Amino acid sequence: MPNSAHRAIAVLEQVLSRVVVFTQNVDGLHRKAGSSDLIEIHGNLQELICTACDHGETVDDLAGRELPPRCPVCGSVLRPNVVLFGEALPAGAMTRFADALEEGIDMVFTIGTSGVFPYIAEPVVWAARAGIPTVEINPVETRLTRFVEYHLPLGAAEAMTAIMAALDRHGLQGIPRFQG
Ligand SMILES: [Zn+2]
Numbered sequence: 001m002p003n004s005a006h007r008a009i010a011v012l013e014q015v016l017s018r019v020v021v022f023t024q025n026v027d028g029l030h031r032k033a034g035s036s037d038l039i040e041i042h043g044n045l046q047e048l049i050c051t052a053c054d055h056g057e058t059v060d061d062l063a064g065r066e067l068p069p070r071c072p073v074c075g076s077v078l079r080p081n082v083v084l085f086g087e088a089l090p091a092g093a094m095t096r097f098a099d100a101l102e103e104g105i106d107m108v109f110t111i112g113t114s115g116v117f118p119y120i121a122e123p124v125v126w127a128a129r130a131g132i133p134t135v136e137i138n139p140v141e142t143r144l145t146r147f148v149e150y151h152l153p154l155g156a157a158e159a160m161t162a163i164m165a166a167l168d169r170h171g172l173q174g175i176p177r178f179q180g
Pocket of ligand 1: 050051052053054055071072073074075076
């Protein structure tokens with residue numbers, strides 16, 4: 001289930017002109033929470049792709065399916081559409097990400113990631129160097145901490161709930177009531 005951080009990020013789409021979620025998570029929870037401008041750089045577990053042909057399908061879960069699931073077209077094994085170590089990143093996702101950067105970004109939040117993957121860390125470092133405000137939400141310090149403008153040493157749900165409450169207090173136009 002999406003937590004209050006996933007939900008807060010989705011709610012922000014209603015008050016900000018654009019909220020791009022660039023995530024390395026494969027759990028599909030941002031989509032479930034309602035985020036629509038989503039770049040899942042490592043893919044997600046809800047999309048299955050055939051290991052032999054072009055068939056793909058989306059599933060909520062695999063209850064009642066034979067395991068491993070088989071391709072209805074060619075009978076080969078289906079695999080989750082996730083990126084494994086050593087595999088190339090999905091080109092479409094990288095292009096959409098580059099386009100979003102090019103369009104201009106007012107603020108970058110990095111939430112709950114250690115920044116181990118360079119393509120996750122680099123945009124944050126790039127934004128910080130370009131003078132774009134950067135906020136890291138992570139209970140511990142990471143390799144990104146020294147680059148960001150603000151480090152909030154909190155869990156994602158706690159920090160996002162507090163941010164939503166502060167926006168509400170400051171009367172940001174159109175902010176929907178948010179129940180953490
Ligand atoms: Zn197939």
